[in-house]
Amino acid sequence: MARMSVRLPDGSSIDVDEGATVADVARAIGPRLAQAALAGRVNGRLVDVDAPVHDGDEVAIVTERDPEALSVLRHSAAHVMAEAVKDLFPTVRFGIGPSIEDGFYYDFDVERPFTPEDLAAIEERMREIVAEEKPFERAVLDRLEARDAFEGQPYKQELIAELPEGEPISVYTQGSFTDLCRGPHVPHTGWIKAFKLMKVAGAYWRGDSSRPMLQRIYGTAWFSEKDLAAYLERLEEAERRDHRKLGRELDLFSFHEVAGAGLPVYHPKGARILRILQEWLRGVLYERGYVEAITPHIYKADVWKISGHYDFYRENMYFFEVDEGDGRINEYGVKPMNCPGHVLIYANDVRSYRDLPMRIFEFGTVYRHEMSGVVHGLMRARGFTQDDAHIFCMPEQVHDEVVAMLDLVDYVLKDVFGFEYSAEISTRPEKSIGDDAMWEHATRALMSACDAHGLPYQINEGDGAFYGPKIDIKLKDAIGRTWQCSTIQVDFNFPSRFGLAYRTADNAEAVPFMLHRTILGSMERFLGILIEHYAGAFPTWLAPVQAVLVPIADRHLPYCETVAATLRRAGVRAEVYAENEPMRIKIAKAQQQKVPYMLVVGDREVEAGTVGVRERSAGDLGAMGIDSFVERVAAEHP
Incomplete structure (x- = not known):
């Protein structure tokens, strides 16, 4: 049989028979790799192990160590779940x-909602x-064959109808179940050893509230029972840290039907934390050459028409009309940014090059119309x-x-709050404005800034804003979850739309970035994020109450005050x-409220002019003078 050569990721080559598959390449490399192969990557494209390879192809073997391996496993688990549902509910429509982060789901149209049983x-x-x-066996069908294969499945028929003419339509079959799917999948269902179904939720077909409501079953799958157990433990820990639960227990904020979804009411302690954060960050920004502004919450619709929000963002905004009292009725929009x-x-x-850079900051409250189904406490x-x-x-x-800006990100997220973080640069999307030179200059500036700062980054092709590229910073919390917080964007849109300009050193007019x-x-x-990261036990400088005085008896109250x-x-x-309760109850209350310091006062403390200091995690620190305690608290401020 004729032979051919394929290239391996390390730059070497290996000869295999013509007509060989990814699995054959794995076997040619070694039996252990063949046994571990769950998929392959041919010329950068993820494929099944039985996908053919051709002379000159670059072939990589995907094992469970590969970053994309879990996604393949979970997608396969979704198919197994669909087969199980078909076996138990024969009239189901799919x-x-x-696969999704940490798991998978499948949407089903069934006669009644699924129960825990x-x-x-x-x-x-x-x-x-x-x-x-x-x-898992792959087949390619023509359009007529695909329609026949999914007769009685309206949602699959809709997906088939939307595929471009001439595009191959692939399906995967395991046992008696066939599904419309691009793949790839693990070699067989036996790979799916550690899994668990998590919950059921309603989901509109294609996310459209005018379409049918389907039943969505969520599950998770891992390569080992140990990994599954660790994940479930993380979920339990996340539930313990849930900011909505801790927000109630610590009396930080509440939500009320009369205010509408997604509009928190801050209680004194929650408001205090926010103000502390703002006052601290305000000082940091002043030191770094920023100036502060306070701007209106509403503008006439003309502003949003110039900016482009009226046309491209209107469904996410709140607009209303105002009778000006002089015969005019104007439309206004509440600011989303x-x-x-x-x-x-x-x-x-009039601005000149001498005025630049001009750095304006604001703690500005904005409003965006989110569907009630996606609103999630303070997170959205x-x-x-x-x-x-x-x-x-x-x-x-x-x-x-x-x-x-990256220096500022580093100081705030890493030095002050102790977060690890990573960066992603999003480049020009298909629909965008601005000439190629502006995009090239801005994108290179972001990359070179990350390089100069020593910050590694991933490239997110085509995911920039329509008006310019951006850097997204994703931090990792105490239990390993990632959150996007910091963003740096370059904008060509606003300056040109609003006619902004500056005089150059040559006395010419130019548009600023x-x-x-x-x-x-x-x-x-x-x-x-902070509530969940710290499990409610804020660092001393940020805690709404830093110390509580606990009198042992009523006679110690005046000294405590x-x-x-x-x-x-x-x-x-x-x-x-000051409540008439035993000392142990008061200390337990302070611990439950996660107060950093409890200052116990009895006869000895009154006589000596001290306090007995108890730290919430370290326990008893002994007697301390008032000035010494103040110095200790001050030293914990960034």
Whole structure:
């Protein structure tokens, strides 16, 4: 038989028979690799192990160590779940079943909602299918064959009708179940050993509220029972840290039907945390050459028409009409972002190159219309405050300004809060404005700034904003979850749309670049992240109450009140637990409220002019003078 050569990721080559598959390449490399192969990558494209290879192809063998391996496993698990549902509910009509972060789901149209008992039965049937080690077999159909294969399945028929003419239509079959699918899949169902069905939720077909409501079953799958157990443990920990639960327990905020979905009401302690964050960050920004602005919450619709939001973002905004009282009726829009106000400040005067860069920041509250189904506590709210800033600068200043922003990100996220983070640069999307030179300059500036800062980054092709490329910063919390907070964007849209200009050194007129940036992002979301990251036990400098005085007896109350007043004057947030309760109850209450310090006062402390200091995690620290305690608290501030 004729032979051919394929290239391996390390640059070497290996000869295999003509007509060989990815699995054959794995076997030629070694038996252990052949046994571990769950998929392949041919010329960069993910394929099944039985996909053919050709002379000169670059072939990589995908094992469970590959970053994409779990996605393949979970997609296969979704197919097994669909087969189990078909076996138990023969009249089911199928939607789609992709892999998602940490798991998979499948949408089903069934006669009645699934019950917990149904999930248990589906999971048991899945285990039987897995034990049978049914191979996943791929076939390519023409359009007529595909329609016949999915007769009686309207959602699949709709997907088939939307495929471009001439595009191959692939299906996968395991056992008696066939599904419309691009693949790839693991070699057989036996690979799916560690899985669990998690919950059922309603989901509109194609996310459209005018379409049928389907039943979506979520599941998770891992390569080992150990990994599955660790994931379930992380879920339990995440539930314990849920900011909505801790927000109630710590009396930070609440939500009310009369306010509408996604609009938090901050209680005194929650409001205090937000103000502490803002006051601290305000000082940091002033030191770094920023100036602060306060801009309106509403603008006439004309502003949003110039900016482009009226045409491209209207469904996410709140518009209303106002009778001006002089025969005119004007349309206004509530701001979904703070950009227009900062543009108006820039445009209010003649600017020259000597005025640039001009750095304007604002803790601006914005409102965006989110569907009630996606609103999630503080993490996704309809009203939120951004630590927003806009930098107006010359093209040659973009690099240095972005480096300065990355320095700020590093200080805030890593040095102050202890987060690890990663970066992603999103490049020009298919639908965009601006000439190639502007995009090239801006994208290179972002890349070179990351390089200069020593920040590794991934490229997210085509995911930039329509007006410019951006850097997204994703932080990792205490239990390994990632969150996007900081964003740095280059904008060609606003300056040109609003006619912004500056005089160059040659006395010519030029359009400035505009950089959008947030560090914390949504203050609401960042507070939610902090609550879950710290499990409610805020660092001392950020805690709404830093110390509580606990009198052992009523006769110690006057001294406690005096000490509390002294601490407050020194900037320590202190309260007195004056209730007629045993000391152990008061200490337990302070622990439950996660107060950093409990200051116990008895006869000895009154006589010595001290307090007995107890730290929430370290326990008893012994007697301490008031001044010494104030110094200790002050030392914990960034």
